[in-house]
Amino acid sequence: MSTDRPAAPESVHFIRAIIDQDNRSGKWGGQVVTRFPPEPNGYLHIGHAKSICLNFGLAKEYGGRCHLRMDDTNPTKEDVEYVESIQEDVRWLGFDWGEHFYFASDYFGRMFSYAEELILKGKAYVCFQTEEEMRATRGTVTEPGTPSPWRDTAPQDNLRLFRQMCAGELPDGHCTLRAKIDMGHANMKMRDLPMVRIRHAHHHRTGDQFCVYPLYDFAHCLSDSVEGITHSICTLEFENNRELYDWFLDNLDGVHHPQQIEFARLRLSYTVMSKRKLLALVKEGQVSGWDDPRMPTIAGLRRRGVTAESIREFAERIGVAKANSTVSVELFESCIRDDLNTRAPRLLAVARPLKVTLTNWPEGQVEELDAALWPHDVPKEGSRALPFSGSLFIERDDFALTPPKGWHRLAPGGEVRLRHAYIIRCDDVVKDDSGEVVELRCSVDLDTRSGSAAADRKVKGTIHWVSAAHAVPAELRLYSRLFRVEDPDAAESYAEALNPDSLEIVRGALVEPAAATMPPDARLQFERQGYFWADPKDSRPEALVFNRIISLKDSWAKAQPAPAPAAKKPEPAKPEPVKPSALSLSPAAEALTKRLGVAPTVARVLDEDAAALAFVEAAIAEGAAPAAAANTVVNDLLPAAKGAALSTLSLNPAGLAALVNLVTKGEISSKQAKEVLAECLGGGESPAAVVKRLGLSEASRGPGSDDAGCLLAAPVLPSTKTSLRQDGSSPHHSTGRAFAAATRLLGLGRLRCSSAGAGAPARRPGARSTPAA
């Protein structure tokens, strides 16, 4: 396996919190069983990936299991094609369901038995209302519905009727089995929802065995129940369904009852996610298929060259919460680049070639350069032979007849370095009859070969190139966002929302020979252009096709004036409504907020109390952190003085500084500081003395104790939690929680646990979690 450092501690999102709580209370005996239950009626997309990573990830994290279950209760919509693609996609994402691959249709028989149980209990009835009648009698959100005429049929009659339904004696839509709950219920879902309907349809799996099929609400809770799911995680729109989920399970005898938990589904800017719209793109031919590299489907992303690792990292970075939100696609792109940066060896390729002839290069001479595959800051070794000759191609965009300001590339009379090779000067520009530049005649500075003694001469720019005689032709497919508007769902039509330039096919590109010999699944970087890989379907050794996975960031292009689409005009500065707190803050107080780094409320007090301010200043002079000193004076010392002068307190500025520094150095928490302060003010002891007497020093504490009672008292042995952590990662969360628990126990309120406080190292930027495959 990889030698990467262990994953950074994940955030304890609310679902992890629920599971932690359940594990503490022993609700499920420490078991975690989740499931990912797609309906096999379409391809999985990045939104599903979030759910997959959540469900499978949680199971893995907690040593449980996650089932893959096809929610195939609607024979008219589902298909084996999708069953297969879903399995492939989940597996490709790096997850394993082991033996636990199920179909809701496996449980149809049991479900119908449960239906009979409800019928016999008078909790379900066969209803002969038409769809329209049912709709009409359901009422509205503000008015109750009216009971069905069949609502009070005797259980035995219902049982007979239901068996007729199941036996195929009744035509489609003739009747349904309904839950008998409450037609006046405030939750519309509870107004006698249908449980089973008649569909004389061929099911992709059960064939013609059944002509009745259960509906979602009835089927889903039972599928979960049968499989022993503990945490049934679904998206927010099912919140209203939870009451029904619980109702079915509560009204059946002796069934396992999982907990349904809802989270916000993923929405991504510049992306559509609904199956309907994705299907439309495919059907209308806007894309080449479900696996078109511009599609947000797993299949599309995979074909594009995006790795499973970057998708998993993305899922972790976006978090899990209950607030509807739209993640900006830049975050996803950042994950993709981040992954590819250390994965992709660097090669040279020219998309739109412009001929360059080196006038002073020895005729016919070919030099084989030894060119590193990795930049200096990627810790990987390796190089390839890169042929250099007197006849080259460079990127057309890297030459400008009249260079704009700040141009680093080639221009008439200008110099540029050829990557891994020499510095050249453009002496002549050859144009054709139409005036188009067709060739550059350049002289090469033979002393400047990369790596040679005199190579350190600096020029502004370095450009990529290929040797004409050695380059290999290739097709480049340059993909960019499918939609040009941030919220395509809000757009009036596809026509206006679609990005007409989402795919640019560049034929006649030239790649260096090494690019043709890379393993088929290798991700490459064509320097200065982007990350690519050979299209898995269309690329052949004799006809290379490279997909651009994602471009490199380009701060030069970004800084240039935008071309055609009018740049957003700056909003006329509208008068900001002045906030009340800002209004009442004097300029002097305002200055204090900046200088001391304190809240306006604190600054105001200090501004109006010269003695207090002087005290703070004195403490700062003694080495106290400004904000901490100010907050302590205002929030603690002033109230303690009860109106008297601060000098009457038995703590002087030096003492305050000492106390504050204990906190900022992480010796004690801010909560403990209160305690210490109280002691100081009471007895006149120095802060250090109090800390010593009470044994509060951080050094005397175990690193991650969960035993709150021990925390403040004495040295503790490594706790269970600590000893279980063998991965060397920081027990950040357990520490934080332990402190919180301790304070709750002692009635002290919250302790600080920040990078400056309780000794939990802050997560360094760049130290990203990399969930193991």
Place this chain on the structure above:
RNA sequence: UGGGGCGUCGACAAGUGGUAAGUCAACGGAUUUUGAUUCCGUUUACCGCAGGUUCGAAUCCUGCCGCCCCAACCA
């Protein structure tokens, strides 16, 4: 005008009474034979609003406001 949810920096998102993490984006700067990467720094988040409780509130209470979901024999 019912019920169920949700509102913390431009975008995500921690935070669960002790003085607002992190990531992405943006903007500076350093290093760079990729205008990449990396590094360092910056960007006044008063926590939807208004009251209240408290020495102290994003966290508790009250009242408003806004957004999302629910009236398929879809899932």
